[in-house]
Amino acid sequence: MRLPNNFGGVVKLSGNRRRPFWARKTVGYNNKKHPIFLTIGYFFTREDGIQALVDYNRQKTIYSPGITLSSLYRLWLPTHINKVGSSAVDGYKTSYSHLQPIIGIPLESLKFSDIQSCFDAMTNLNYASKKKSRTLLNLLFNYAFTHEYIDANPHYGKLLDIGKK
Known part of the structure; x- marks a missing residue:
């Protein structure tokens, strides 16, 4: 399933892990043009990770309401x-x-x-x-x-x- 642009993503991490799905969102890029990820959380299933992304993106402000x-x-x-x-x-x-x-x-x-x-x-x-x-x-x-x-x-x-x- 493809997610919308600027929504974030869920990736499966390698190895035998308790919560192998990493929900993340790209918040910027460093000097070498590599993405900077914001970790939403680690989850048991891909669907749980996508639900966390939906909840995260539903918020009005990403970082804090009192941004300067x-x-x-x-x-x-x-x-x-x-x-x-x-x-x-x-x-x-x-x-x-x-x-x-x-x-x-x-x-x-x-x-x-x-x-x-x-x-x-x-x-x-x-x-x-x-x-x-x-x-x-x-x-x-x-x-x-x-x-x-x-x-x-x-x-x-x-x-x-x-x-x-």
Whole structure:
């Protein structure tokens, strides 16, 4: 039986084991492009493992309900590194450092006014640096929405006032 994409999988481990079926889900990739697995559990039968995957995927949030921008950034960056060049990754790291005042706030309680005040405090940065920080926020919110950490994508990037070009 084939499982849906991004659902996880159940594999049978070799040897004489008490619970030979390993339910796992790929959560990212390391620098060598090898998958990083999250273990859901070990089970007596394949059907038990699939049921555990169904229960796991039914949850709204994968890791925790109080996920912060900092945690989200650490989850997002390994998946995005493969899609962009090294200079873009350096730009994201710099932009992340500019967002220090808001990275500890959980996404559920992060308000537009918090983000705008963070950008207002960036008085020593030029328009391009603020734009890169806004782009990073948009990418993080898109990631959070597609991975169901938030119910709706707030699209704060369109509303932020980052100054004139």
